[in-house]
Amino acid sequence: MFFFLLFLSITALSQLVHEHSKPVPSFRIIHGRVAGLHSHPYQVGIYVTGKIQSQFCGGSLVSNNYVLTAAHCVEDVNALSMELIFGAHNVTDKSEETQVRRISTEFTVHPGWDWSLKQGDVALVKLPEPVNETEHIKIIRLHSGNETFAEEKGTLAGWGITSNTQTQ
Ligand SMILES: *[C@@H]1O[C@H](CO)[C@@H](O)[C@H](O)[C@H]1NC(C)=O
Ligand SMILES: *[C@@H]1O[C@H](CO)[C@@H](O)[C@H](O)[C@H]1NC(C)=O
Numbered sequence: 001m002f003f004f005l006l007f008l009s010i011t012a013l014s015q016l017v018h019e020h021s022k023p024v025p026s027f028r029i030i031h032g033r034v035a036g037l038h039s040h041p042y043q044v045g046i047y048v049t050g051k052i053q054s055q056f057c058g059g060s061l062v063s064n065n066y067v068l069t070a071a072h073c074v075e076d077v078n079a080l081s082m083e084l085i086f087g088a089h090n091v092t093d094k095s096e097e098t099q100v101r102r103i104s105t106e107f108t109v110h111p112g113w114d115w116s117l118k119q120g121d122v123a124l125v126k127l128p129e130p131v132n133e134t135e136h137i138k139i140i141r142l143h144s145g146n147e148t149f150a151e152e153k154g155t156l157a158g159w160g161i162t163s164n165t166q167t168q
């Protein structure tokens with residue numbers, strides 16, 4: 001189910017403590033509410049096929065040729081290929097006419113990616129052919145400049161569960 005979190009601060013995530021007692025966030029994000037139809041047109045659904053297993057992840061369209069996702073989406077399953085779904089509300093519903101799909105086998109993980117510290121959890125996926133913007137597929141605007149956005153509220157969008165007890 002497509003949901004988004006209105007806001008979330010890093011410190012609100014469940015935390016692990018590493019040797020220097022710096023809080024390390026968990027990957028888990030929960031709660032939120034069902035998003036309006038196509039209210040996050042930069043959102044990309046990604047089915048990652050790995051060497052041994054597969055998983056589903058989210059990403060953002062950052063240009064006609066690249067999708068930004070998390071390093072752990074690629075590394076945790078030793079990704080071999082990815083199916084990227086653009087313009088979707090319900091990613092499992094292939095009859096949605098707004099959807100565009102691409103398969104990619106080219107991705108780069110941030111060189112500073114550190115699983116235990118959850119740092120540099122960034123990867124870029126190159127599309128084999130560009131995706132054009134439509135009413136329901138848009139490139140997200142990236143900030144240019146030095147602002148850190150520390151302590152500010154953001155929006156998280158993705159497909160997931162909206163309660164602890166929900167199973168799908
Ligand atoms: C999404 O689409 C699938 C396949 O059509 C359907 O089974 C499922 O109920 C849909 N989910 C929602 C939340 O509408
Ligand atoms: C994307 O737009 C370009 C320029 O308008 C066009 O030539 C190309 O065929 C479009 N690609 C797709 C996949 O629709």
Ligand SMILES: *[C@@H]1O[C@H](CO)[C@@H](O)[C@H](O)[C@H]1NC(C)=O
Pocket residue numbers: 144145146
């Ligand atoms: C960003 O920071 C650098 C170094 O502090 C500074 O030289 C530069 O002017 C800043 N750029 C902007 C757009 O604020």
